[in-house]
Amino acid sequence: MDQLAAMATFVRAVDAGSLSAAARAIPSSLTSVSRQISALELHFGTRLLLRTTRQLALTEDGRIFYERARSVLGEMKEIEEALAGNRREPSGRLRVSAPALMGRLLIAPLLGDFLRTFPSLSVDLLLVDRNVDLIEEDVHLALRVGRVADSQLVMRKLGEVQMIHCASPDYLARRGEPQTPSDLAQHDCLVFSDAPGVATWRFGRDAGSGQRVRISGRLWVNSLDALATAADSGTGIVRVPSWQVERQLAEGRLRRLLREHEPAPAPLHALYQPSRLGSAKIRAFVDFLVERWRGSDPLGR
Template identity: 40%
Template sequence: MTSLPDLEAMAIFAKVVEMRSFSAAAAELKLSKATVSKAVTRLETRLGARLFNRTSRRLALTESGARLADRARQLLADGEAAEDEILAQSSQPRGLVRLAAPMSFGLIELAPLLPEVLAAYPDVAIDLHMSDEAIDLVGMGFDMALRIASLPDSSLIARRIGPVHRHVVAAPGYLARHGRPTHPSHLAEHACLGYAYLPTPETWRFVNAAGEEVAVRPSGPLRANNADALLPALEAGLGLAVQPDFIVRDCLAAGRLEVVLEGWSPPPVALHLVMPPGGPRPARVEVVASFLARRLAQRCAIAARPASTDGVS
């Protein structure tokens, strides 16, 4: 396999040609004169040709050196231009930000904020991907994602934005027909509507203020991979479900659903903004991340306000 060109040595060679001196090139590049000399010698060895005729007083290009000089200068100029372009993009909020978010949260809480962030940063564009499934940020090339979870340790950089409260809810008609459960163990006698992306969808876990933990295995007529899809069945009185506050808030306020199992709650989860590891990040990513973290923290505080026991939040 052919090895890659020694671009560093070519760039140093071009700088020596430009400055007409090894010492001046070393000072310009903030390198030692020995490092500059070794780079040129390395290049000469690789090419099998002398590039300079050197005396104590004079430095002159050989025929081979003269042929290489123009190309080396162009390589150096292209490299400097490429760095300048990327640095300019990094310092100015400009370009595309790829963002992933859960479907329901994205529609209810995130999407209303996008006109504001786009107005604040007119040179920034957002590619929004919404799915309740946790995607591979690095593998799919996303700049950031919003996730509602108790995040496991990982290489991702996570910023906690705020808590997300979840409740067991049911329609008044369902409770009138089947009774109101007061302990998680009572759920074995009820129809439970399942959300496929719960941390443990086959097992619902609860904890009370005293720290007592209970796990139950729910069963029921419907399971979906999006929590919003459970709302029609909930309101029709087909069962109970664990739902985040931001999805059922309006239904609770209108009395179409009620909170049950007061005093018991699912394990706590929070909204996080996660990014791939590494840095520094382009300005377009930083400004969008800061904007969303600030505004969603406000929204999260409202959405996470506990619902009252009479079903009105």
């Protein structure tokens, strides 16, 4: 049995919804399609599909095999593209994940030019404030801020993100300006979090000896946009990426605080699987970001 071919047939059958539809799409005979799936079930010693005359249903083992098979087949396609290298224009589908605010403000505005530059490419942009599983979620490239724990991934540093603290002049006129991080205990802090409670803000350039301050926030929101808006309206002190509030700072609507106590910048990496090291479309996207950000420096490095 050609396991890779049988795997592709299995995925095609599940996607098509029936063995006969898969046979027409490949194209192949219905007998051949059925034989390949039966051979897979015999090889793995488990039932993968529940067959009826009109439709298919995945067993629990079949669902696990389907997700893994899709990933393997996707990697095989990436290998083909890598071996082709620069011999052809980047093409196909590129699935990218990024933090929600960064994706909306810094990535999405560039996609029009990127797609015009590479007309054979299409992009799926997934905006989520969590670390995605590149294999399970079929993501080709992830942009991630901070330390990367998964050493199995290939990393390319794109820049650094500086977190800053700021408040409106109106708030500071009413409550005074904090001179040290400890002064924040006497202030209304606006905290980015999914779960209200007690937060910790780190200060100081040295991560090992820097100061950590417990913050009991007056407002907890899982949106940096909403927090910046609240700070702009005089609600309290917010901690946000410098590039997010660049305009408000320039216009005087927000004032930067505790600058000498700010934490060290956090690295921004592009991450992808080692099997996609030579992917032309990943390389094209990362190089495009590096080139576009080099002059304007949107990360506020």
